[in-house]
Amino acid sequence: MRRPLLLLAAAVLLSSATTISAFNITILLGRFPGFEQFNQLLSRTQIAEQVNSRRTITVLGLPNDRLGTLMQLPEDVQKRILSLHVILDYFDMEKLAKLSPANKTTLTTLYQSSGVAIDKQGFIDVFRRRDGTIVFASSVPGSPQVCNFVNPVAAQPFNISVLSVSQPIIAPGMDGTYVETPPATPPAAAPAPATKKTPSPASPVEEAPAPVEEAAVPAEAPEAASITSPAPSPDSDAAADEGEDVNAAADLTSEKETSGGVNLGVKLGVVIGLAALVAVVGQ
Structure with a gap:
């Protein structure tokens, strides 16, 4: 009874392994x-370990004479570029033959799963040209489309496929230029916030003399008043004339009263004189 159980357990462990x-x-x-x-680059950058941990994978392999300047790049850059050559899906010759010239297929790569890919850096497009050439290219807009499928290398159906390609796929910015570009952009855009309509603070200064000119208008008001002050003079002259008429009438009255008094005195004097004369004659 124990022996069948041990065999079953061994089979399960073997299948899981x-x-x-x-x-x-x-x-x-x-x-x-x-x-x-x-192969050495995959091991050195530890991309090989990540590939082996997957169940379904496609590796776009580069022959020794197709690596180009990839061998001279820093190891961290090599790792990013190599991870872009690992597709998280199974593609063999049969599947590639079904690609339509009219459409492109976007594939997710190991670089996208790393969490450090920016924008569409972690994706590549595969499509067939009208002449039958199968092309792999970065999904970043404007990327060169120069990586062509050459031939299948090895495959374990539905687990791993290795395809030979003509050139490395390097998404724009994977070598570090994309990371350095954003810091360079703010200084270029900095002048725009700096020139937030700086003339607007100057406009109050230019408008400052306006209150002075307005203040000067009341200052001239007294002159206007002095100029217009003679206007009441006709009334004052009329009043003066009336005053003079009153005075003239008063003088005339006084003269009449004086002349009347003089006449009365003269008459009284004549009477007294006559009385005195009569008295003298009577003696």
């Missing part, structure tokens, strides 16, 4: 000397 480690990219590429340097 086979599922967990269905392939080894290092061993697989080790059979092809033409990919020796590419």
